[in-house]
Amino acid sequence: MALDASLSAADAPASSNVRAATTESRAARVVIIGLSLLFVALFLVAPLVVVFTEAFRNGTEEFLSALSDPDTFSAIQLTLLVAGISVPLNLVFGIAASWAIAKFEFKGKAFLTTLIDLPFSVSPVVSGLIFVLLFSSHSLLGPWLQSHGIKILFAVPGIVLATVFVTFPFVARELIPLMQEQGTSDEEAALSLGASGWQTFWYVTLPNIRWGLLYGVLLCNARAMGEFGAVSVVSGHIRGVTNTMPLQVEILYNEYSFVAAFAVAALLALLALVTLVIKSLLELRYSAQIAASRRH
């Protein structure tokens, strides 16, 4: 085949392979893969490895004693509390929003979807700032809150509000495309067979979206536990009271207690790794489910 020969000669003189026309030469592939692996090692793997080596620098004992510090312990509790409140709130919101947007046709739908995504394009610091402006003693609401003894800023409610804001779009964003793709025929069938609205939701819609829902909740939870900027602005950094885990990392690091800082960071990194593993497993399963729903 003269054509193949001339093509691969123009392409890569080293190989006379027919497949060279739609892929790179072996040498080019090795260079490209090598470059990207180097990049991944430098920017993704190295930071992760550093967290764990620094945390265990002086052995497991010091790692554990760093974690049993009362302030660190209360930071872990606060982080779990905040995620425990804000993730379910956004879960309910996400289901409601995707039900309205994916199952119905109405005016202004695209605009509503844009508004839901809005918190993603706001800087974390600005997300905290807007709540400071709303509730500080200089604001409209501030004096009223103060006279009624309600504390929002520099207290748990403010941290929850800021966390809810930054994690606002996660669940809705996963569910809307999934539910749009699944359409309404399953629900219509259930309704025509006499199921009530709630029954249709529990027995038909929810099983259809469960993996997508879990995926959204997972990402929402990772962000809720790890949020730093927004929470740092509203928390007031009161030790043992309004410090979440990421804020505790900052405080310990700035005090040069590196092992303690990295010990808390290692817990958060472990959370990130677990999130990534579950996410990858879900992607394997979840994409198969979507492929199945595409078939009929």
Next chain:
Amino acid sequence: MALTSDRGWQFRQPSVIPGFGLALGVTLSWLTLIVLIPLSGLAWRSSSLGWQTFWSLAADPRTVHALWISFGCAFLAALVNVVFGVLLAWVLVRYRFPGRRIIDAMVDLPFALPTAVAGIALTTLYAPNGWIGAHLAPLGIKIAFTPWGIVMALIFVGLPFVVRTVQPIMEEIDREVEEAAATLGANRFQTVSRILLPGLLPAVLTGFALALARGVGEYGSVIFIAGNLPYVSEIAPLLIVIRLEEFNYPAATAIAALMLMISFAMLLVINLIQAWSRRRYGYGA
């Protein structure tokens, strides 16, 4: 039967599915309470400053420098991410090698790892006595505690945005296009640079815009590595925090409003370029 069609303007099309009122009601009230009221509070606060005050706060040299550093570093980091993000997406889509799935999962690490953790880890790596910094110090290269540190942190946080926007589009590329190019006598470099990459341009621009937007607002991973020297390595979000700690709310509000305005203007421009490139080159637009 013209039962539904001559009703004229309708807010929503009729449907047998129940729960529209409840679902939309919950959505709108939650959206208003959590997002719209707080954000409009910012708009109201900054507009009540008055044009004169706003302008004098915005023109403060420290603010101008901080904005420059934030946008400049985010721009550089997004450029690096475009190059390596496209390369990485290509490797993940086109090549099969051991460990590919793990690399694919690792790309999302910056989404999952809390920014403060990334910040202290990168600082430890690039500090003059760190694993990487120690090798660069003899060469006279300083990364941590300089603006280059900011760029490094922003490369970390922005990478998945480029990879995850380009990857699905790359998977859709029809191999026949490449075969056609090859049979018409194009060499591999020509096929990639003149057939494949232009078609990816809209997706690459979207990824660039997302990485840029994230980088401009990033705070947690940057403040540890930046050194935070005013006029040199102080980013705009940090300056907002500093002003807030001084209880200088007008200045904090003004910087935040400026950041939002510049970001929106930039995203608008990128959207226009994107619409243009999609008309001209895009796959299946």
